[in-house]
Amino acid sequence: xxxxxxxxxxxxxxxxxxxxxxxxxxxxxxxxxxxxxxxxxxxxxxxxxxxxxxxxxxxxxxxxxxxxxxxxxxxxxxxxxxxxxxxxxxxxxxxxxxxxxxxxxxxxxxxxxxxxxxxxxxxxxxxxxxxxxxxxxxxxxxxxxxxxxxxxxxxxxxxxxxxxxxxxxxxxxxxxxxxxxxxxxxxxxxxxxxxxxxxxxxxxxxxxxxxxxxxxxxxxxxxxxxxxxxx
Amino acid sequence: xxxxxxxxxxxxxxxxxxxxxxxxxxxxxxxxxxxxxxxxxxxxxxxxxxxxxxxxxxxxxxxxxxxxxxxxxxxxxxxxxxxxxxxxxxxxxxxxxxxxxxxxxxxxxxxxxxxxxxxxxxxxxxxxxxxxxxxxxxxxxxxxxxxxxxxxxxxxxxxxxxxxxxxxxxxxxxxxxxxxxxxxxxxxxxxxxxxxxxxxxxxxxxxxxxxxxxxxxxxxxxxxxxxxxxxxxxxxxxxxxxxxxxxxxxxxxxxxxxxxxxxxxxxxxxxxxxxxxxxxxxxxxxxxxxxxxxxxxxxxxxxxxxxxxxxxxxx
Numbered sequence: 001x002x003x004x005x006x007x008x009x010x011x012x013x014x015x016x017x018x019x020x021x022x023x024x025x026x027x028x029x030x031x032x033x034x035x036x037x038x039x040x041x042x043x044x045x046x047x048x049x050x051x052x053x054x055x056x057x058x059x060x061x062x063x064x065x066x067x068x069x070x071x072x073x074x075x076x077x078x079x080x081x082x083x084x085x086x087x088x089x090x091x092x093x094x095x096x097x098x099x100x101x102x103x104x105x106x107x108x109x110x111x112x113x114x115x116x117x118x119x120x121x122x123x124x125x126x127x128x129x130x131x132x133x134x135x136x137x138x139x140x141x142x143x144x145x146x147x148x149x150x151x152x153x154x155x156x157x158x159x160x161x162x163x164x165x166x167x168x169x170x171x172x173x174x175x176x177x178x179x180x181x182x183x184x185x186x187x188x189x190x191x192x193x194x195x196x197x198x199x200x201x202x203x204x205x206x207x208x209x210x211x212x213x214x215x216x217x218x219x220x221x222x223x224x225x226x227x228x229x230x231x
Numbered sequence: 232x233x234x235x236x237x238x239x240x241x242x243x244x245x246x247x248x249x250x251x252x253x254x255x256x257x258x259x260x261x262x263x264x265x266x267x268x269x270x271x272x273x274x275x276x277x278x279x280x281x282x283x284x285x286x287x288x289x290x291x292x293x294x295x296x297x298x299x300x301x302x303x304x305x306x307x308x309x310x311x312x313x314x315x316x317x318x319x320x321x322x323x324x325x326x327x328x329x330x331x332x333x334x335x336x337x338x339x340x341x342x343x344x345x346x347x348x349x350x351x352x353x354x355x356x357x358x359x360x361x362x363x364x365x366x367x368x369x370x371x372x373x374x375x376x377x378x379x380x381x382x383x384x385x386x387x388x389x390x391x392x393x394x395x396x397x398x399x400x401x402x403x404x405x406x407x408x409x410x411x412x413x414x415x416x417x418x419x420x421x422x423x424x425x426x427x428x429x430x431x432x433x434x435x436x437x438x439x440x441x442x443x444x445x446x447x448x449x450x451x452x453x454x455x456x457x458x459x460x461x462x463x464x465x466x467x468x469x470x471x472x473x474x475x476x477x478x479x480x481x482x483x484x485x486x487x488x489x490x491x492x493x494x495x496x497x498x499x500x501x502x503x504x505x506x507x508x509x510x511x512x513x514x515x516x517x518x519x520x521x522x523x524x525x526x527x528x529x530x531x532x533x534x535x536x537x538x539x540x541x542x543x544x545x546x
Contacts, residue, residue, distance in 0.1 A: 048411055073413035085408040087401040098401055101413035103394055148413055 001026045001183050002152055007055035009046040016042045018207040029184045031194035034204035040187045044154040048072055048079045078150030082157040084141045088130025092121055095129045095140055099147030107149025108180045114143040117173060135166040142173060152183040159193055203228050233364040238483050244372045246479020247379035251434040253459045253471040255427025261403050261466030262423055265324040269331035271453030273428040277301045277435025278444040279343055282350035290353035298433040305428025309421045339446045347445035375437050399423060458529045464542020474540060478525055485521035
């Protein structure tokens with residue numbers, strides 16, 4: 001579904017990604033692991049068309065590397081940034097509506113689905129999103145992207161700094177996404193949620209992929225974990 | 232009392248006019264992070280276009296056509312000028328709008344000359360609307376206020392009640408995120424820039440004949456609009472509104488008041504040495520200080536509250 005090959009990315013003059021190769025299949029959950037600064041966030045921003053890059057990004061069979069971000073999104077790629085970036089002055093409902101690419105867009109997810117999965121969003125529907133807690137904002141960000149009915153969602157550190165109870169809710173949402181046939185590319189620093197839900201994973205270091213395999217293979221490979229993951 | 236009421240109405244109409252300019256400027260600033268130095272040039276173009284159009288087909292068509300024309304020009308400026316400059320950072324953008332300011336001024340010189348043009352209030356509105364005590368109040372001033380209020384109400388409804396308004400509001404905080412959700416943010420930028428310029432153009436159409444239409448008008452109004460935006464807080468529409476009305480009042484009232492510090496002290500019974508050099512400073516009247524007053528207030532604001540009245544930006 002998503003095929004990235006020989007991806008190089010740059011912030012101004014600094015060269016961040018050095019030839020990243022990876023792919024995510026249909027209905028597959030894949031994790032991209034690594035320490036801070038390894039280039040994980042840059043990889044998904046580059047796929048999204050938000051940083052300067054060279055190389056090839058193919059999605060559903062067509063090259064999307066040269067497209068501006070809004071066209072990439074319209075191809076069916078969803079992006080949930082680590083910084084959440086909710087629209088603080090707008091209400092929760094308005095935030096969700098902006099997830100839709102056009103008025104009344106129909107897809108796999110309805111506003112009602114979101115409210116059922118996360119009742120707190122229904123309670124806060126008419127409140128400004130800026131007054132919600134960090135965990136609630138994280139749910140809103142995820143739901144907002146889903147409202148646009150993406151086929152593949154790239155999620156950056158969804159559980160960072162969240163209480164265990166909320167992490168559980170997020171994990172349940174991932175299950176629901178899997179049931180509805182979505183692919184997920186999950187960026188994580190810790191192994192907690194990734195090992196439980198993903199089928200394949202990549203480990204990044206210094207702007208390159210240093211390991212590719214199943215969660216079991218990673219658990220068995222102590223050297224990779226020591227060198228590239230554990231602090 | 233009579234003086235006060237008339238001046239209050241004048242300052243209101245002037246303040247609303249300022250807000251038509253500062254609202255566009257502040258929207259453009261908070262969305263794109265670019266302070267458009269040429270914003271008041273579009274105000275000037277509005278006035279000149281309206282003058283030219285009204286020469287041929289009258290004021291009313293000009294009222295509609297001139298702002299539209301200015302808006303299209305603004306959108307084109309964003310699309311084929313600013314968007315390219317944007318790639319090279321904010322300094323390039325700033326220099327671009329700075330150059331544009333002089334470019335427009337020279338073009339106006341070339342086409343319409345250096346002297347003021349005879350852009351007049353239409354005869355249909357050139358009468359007295361009502362009389363306050365013994366002063367008759369011109370209908371055109373009332374028309375200006377109504378136009379501004381109608382325009383600003385529509386702007387408010389557009390921003391809060393429509394989908395494009397939501398997209399604009401969201402882009403004020405996180406433009407990259409809005410784009411990642413599949414909205415064509417570059418086009419929204421172009422529309423906002425064009426819309427802001429159209430608003431400035433409309434202000435020019437209704438302000439150019441109430442005041443004077445000449446090549447220096449952009450510089451004169453432009454600096455005041457900057458003062459308003461900085462004072463109100465960069466990027467805050469509410470702040471710009473309050474500051475616009477406030478500076479409308481400051482500018483209108485100050486030119487008509489001949490009170491001075493010396494006068495105040497003397498009325499309090501303080502004996503002043505009239506031969507001292509300080510006496511000349513103290514006896515400066517408010518009217519004499521009127522031109523410098525807005526800048527003085529802006530500097531004070533920047534010293535004591537750098538983010539402005541309602542601004543949130545840390546500077």
